[in-house]
Amino acid sequence: MDSLGSLAVFVQVAQTRSFTAAARVLGVSSSAVGKSIARMEERLGVRSFHRSTRSITLTGEGALFLERSRRILLEIEAAERELTDARVAPRGKLRISVPQVRGLLMPVLSDFMRAYPDIELDVDFSDRMVDVIEEGFDAVIRTGKPEDSRLMARHLGHYQLVLVATPGYFQQHGTPLLPQHLSGHACLRHKFCATGQLEPWPLRRALDEVEPTLRTPLVSTTIESLNHVVHEGLGIACLPDYMVHQAVREGRLQRVLDDYLEHRGSFWMLWPSSRHASAKLRVFIDHMCAQLFPAGAVV
Numbered sequence: 001m002d003s004l005g006s007l008a009v010f011v012q013v014a015q016t017r018s019f020t021a022a023a024r025v026l027g028v029s030s031s032a033v034g035k036s037i038a039r040m041e042e043r044l045g046v047r048s049f050h051r052s053t054r055s056i057t058l059t060g061e062g063a064l065f066l067e068r069s070r071r072i073l074l075e076i077e078a079a080e081r082e083l084t085d086a087r088v089a090p091r092g093k094l095r096i097s098v099p100q101v102r103g104l105l106m107p108v109l110s111d112f113m114r115a116y117p118d119i120e121l122d123v124d125f126s127d128r129m130v131d132v133i134e135e136g137f138d139a140v141i142r143t144g145k146p147e148d149s150r151l152m153a154r155h156l157g158h159y160q161l162v163l164v165a166t167p168g169y170f171q172q173h174g175t176p177l178l179p180q181h182l183s184g185h186a187c188l189r190h191k192f193c194a195t196g197q198l199e200p201w202p203l204r205r206a207l208d209e210v211e212p213t214l215r216t217p218l219v220s221t222t223i224e225s226l227n228h229v230v231h232e233g234l235g236i237a238c239l240p241d242y243m244v245h246q247a248v249r250e251g252r253l254q255r256v257l258d259d260y261l262e263h264r265g266s267f268w269m270l271w272p273s274s275r276h277a278s279a280k281l282r283v284f285i286d287h288m289c290a291q292l293f294p295a296g297a298v299v
């Protein structure tokens with residue numbers, strides 16, 4: 001057998017801990033497996049297995065070689081699948097998890113469905129930090145810088161938090177000109193579902209300046225509910241600019257205290273680094289990167 005074939009034999013023996021079982025999987029004789037391992041060990045000048053009448057175990061050198069051999073075979077498998085995928089239209093189920101910002105995501109997901117009708121989307125709307133690998137997601141979209149070394153990441157776009165209310169609310173209650181003025185207003189607050197803590201409003205203050213005490217007639221674990229209530233003229237909310245930019249442009253909402261806000265957030269696409277990026281996953285990643293925050297879009 002050639003070197004690549006020897007790698008496949010070696011990995012199979014390491015996984016089954018048996019020449020006979022490996023031969024059965026590979027469809028060859030036990031003697032052929034034994035000879036392949038012997039030639040490989042002779043070529044490398046090391047023993048890869050400890051052999052006894054009852055068991056086969058990896059040597060220290062064999063364990064190191066196994067790790068690299070698996071990576072090589074996975075890369076070859078991935079290359080072969082890429083060539084195969086290139087000949088057929090993307091299809092199959094794609095399981096994804098995305099934040100609960102339907103207004104931002106659903107138009108882009110709907111366009112994806114029209115562009116790729118043979119791909120079945122299984123969408124989990126959740127703000128919790130899902131375990132991408134353990135829970136079996138093909139990809140997730142999340143805010144914040146990714147820190148999991150097991151995941152590949154691609155940046156989707158930036159957003160900012162802004163303070164908004166209706167012009168009618170400001171006519172009735174006054175327009176805050178300084179962060180301290182917020183203490184006299186109805187402040188609609190977002191609460192993190194996982195921790196139960198209120199999301200801080202990113203207000204810039206002097207070192208000796210006390211954070212204003214905010215009156216909160218509504219606390220919610222979803223920002224979409226805050227968006228609904230703020231449109232009803234019931235208070236001031238801190239919301240992402242992509243959620244309110246149309247209402248601000250049309251005059252239905254008004255931004256305040258822009259000069260006192262310090263925030264810049266990011267959306268990221270994450271997927272398992274150990275998983276071959278299938279055609280359906282590649283087109284999904286490319287679509288979301290191009291359409292979620294298109295170049296030149298005004299927010």
